[in-house]
Amino acid sequence: MRLRIGIVLSGNKPRQSLPYRPQEIGRTGQPHHELIRQRRYTMNIRSIAGIIMMAAIIWSPAAGAQGNADRGRQLGYTCLGCHGIEGYRNAYPSYRVPRLSGQNREYMQTALRAYRDGARPHPTMQAQAGSLTDADIDDLLAWLDTTATVQDQATAEQVASLDAAAVCVTCHGADGEGVAPKPPTLAGQHAEYLEHALHQYKNGTRSGNVMVAFAATLSDAEIKIISDFYADMDGLKTLEN
Ligand code: HEC
Ligand code: HEC
Numbered sequence: 001m002r003l004r005i006g007i008v009l010s011g012n013k014p015r016q017s018l019p020y021r022p023q024e025i026g027r028t029g030q031p032h033h034e035l036i037r038q039r040r041y042t043m044n045i046r047s048i049a050g051i052i053m054m055a056a057i058i059w060s061p062a063a064g065a066q067g068n069a070d071r072g073r074q075l076g077y078t079c080l081g082c083h084g085i086e087g088y089r090n091a092y093p094s095y096r097v098p099r100l101s102g103q104n105r106e107y108m109q110t111a112l113r114a115y116r117d118g119a120r121p122h123p124t125m126q127a128q129a130g131s132l133t134d135a136d137i138d139d140l141l142a143w144l145d146t147t148a149t150v151q152d153q154a155t156a157e158q159v160a161s162l163d164a165a166a167v168c169v170t171c172h173g174a175d176g177e178g179v180a181p182k183p184p185t186l187a188g189q190h191a192e193y194l195e196h197a198l199h200q201y202k203n204g205t206r207s208g209n210v211m212v213a214f215a216a217t218l219s220d221a222e223i224k225i226i227s228d229f230y231a232d233m234d235g236l237k238t239l240e241n
Contacts, residue, residue: 188235
């Protein structure tokens with residue numbers, strides 16, 4: 001199941017035409033029953049992908065206003081106390097505070113609203129976001145947007161030997177351009193934080209989003225391998241003070 005979804009979603013690239021038109025059957029030299037099997041398989045995985053994409057669109061947050069970066073910088077002064085210190089740790093459980101420099105705006109808007117509304121757990125971030133209005137959040141995002149935007153560049157080739165990650169790169173990878181809601185960038189994020197987030201999706205403490213289904217399929221060992229894989233890539237940075 002996991003792999004099947006991966007195969008289709010990575011078909012965002014120009015899809016090679018399928019070898020089931022009669023005139024092509026002779027050329028590919030494959031037995032007829034084999035071609036029919038491929039065709040059924042492809043239709044099957046396409047419809048699964050369709051369901052996922054539909055679900056993803058339903059979850060997509062309302063587009064925000066542009067915001068005022070100067071006001072955001074002032075509001076964001078306190079954020080730097082944690083997100084602006086390289087390697088700063090969350091006390092309990094112990095993991096590194098996520099990097100935000102280069103993270104995409106749409107995802108950070110979802111995250112801040114979720115903390116504010118109590119849908120995403122974390123006492124400190126809930127307290128930080130608790131008093132923010134939508135306009136405050138847009139101002140903060142306008143400021144954060146002045147840091148470079150980066151993208152996950154992981155490709156299907158890179159994860160060829162890493163089955164568990166095949167489905168991930170279809171959204172969190174070069175092929176994930178245009179997926180809605182826009183997934184967070186993972187490249188360059190602290191491995192400890194990625195692990196923490198995946199365990200939260202898996203154990204249901206961070207729920208109500210597409211990741212719950214994907215994390216459920218991962219073993220602890222796979223979570224560790226995938227987290228290290230993304231953390232090793234160039235990408236997100238700690239905010240500059
Ligand atoms: C006391 C330290 C601290 C302060 C201050 C703080 N944060 Fe955080 N922030 C964290 C931690 C720890 C997390 C990860 C929480 C979790 O596990 O969900 C986090 C998560 C986030 C995330 C989600 C990142 C992701 O990849 O999912 C965003 C966005 C964010 N913070 C923005 C802000 C903004 C904006 C401010 C200032 C208004 C701020 N934070 C202030 C510690 C802090
Ligand atoms: C259908 C697209 C899609 C697929 C496939 C997908 N993700 Fe995600 N991922 C998302 C979205 C959307 C979010 C944001 C969810 C939220 O708001 O908490 C996310 C969030 C995450 C986060 C949290 C990052 C942060 O900053 O807090 C991690 C880690 C993650 N995904 C890893 C993975 C891994 C590993 C896989 C493969 C097993 C995977 N994802 C497959 C769309 C996807």
